[in-house]
Amino acid sequence: MTRARLAAAVLAAWVITGCGADNPPSAADAPQSGDVTVTAGPDGVQAVTLVTQDNFRYIPARFTVVPGPVRLTLENPSGTVHNLRFEEGGPEEEIPVVRSEESETIEFTVSTPGEYEFICTFHEQLGQRGTMVVGT
Numbered sequence: 001m002t003r004a005r006l007a008a009a010v011l012a013a014w015v016i017t018g019c020g021a022d023n024p025p026s027a028a029d030a031p032q033s034g035d036v037t038v039t040a041g042p043d044g045v046q047a048v049t050l051v052t053q054d055n056f057r058y059i060p061a062r063f064t065v066v067p068g069p070v071r072l073t074l075e076n077p078s079g080t081v082h083n084l085r086f087e088e089g090g091p092e093e094e095i096p097v098v099r100s101e102e103s104e105t106i107e108f109t110v111s112t113p114g115e116y117e118f119i120c121t122f123h124e125q126l127g128q129r130g131t132m133v134v135g136t
């Protein structure tokens with residue numbers, strides 16, 4: 001009886017230690033998450049790529065540019081269609097639809113600093129939205 005209890009206690013301690021000592025890399029380490037600051041390429045255009053997985057999120061969902069030309073690509077490796085439209089006050093350009101396994105690109109120029117929200121009109125109710133920050 002005592003022996004069995006001891007064995008159970010040792011096993012429990014081993015399991016707890018094992019879990020704590022062997023943390024897998026967290027999702028936060030993934031390069032595609034978080035707020036991305038976009039820098040201009042050799043052509044002077046700030047190019048950013050958003051990816052839509054099957055979780056109805058843009059990754060990244062927030063990116064920062066400065067006034068100037070922006071090239072925005074929406075890549076869709078998910079199994080459904082997505083799109084991207086800026087809400088009122090944002091750029092007029094939009095990506096009406098990106099089919100599964102395809103990508104679409106738009107270019108526009110931003111000038112007024114502020115925060116510009118965009119949505120996927122198909123999945124707005126599921127919270128698929130993001131923010132473009134125009135800094136100074």
Ligand SMILES: [Cu+2]
Binds near residue numbers: 056081083121122123
């Ligand atoms: Cu969508």
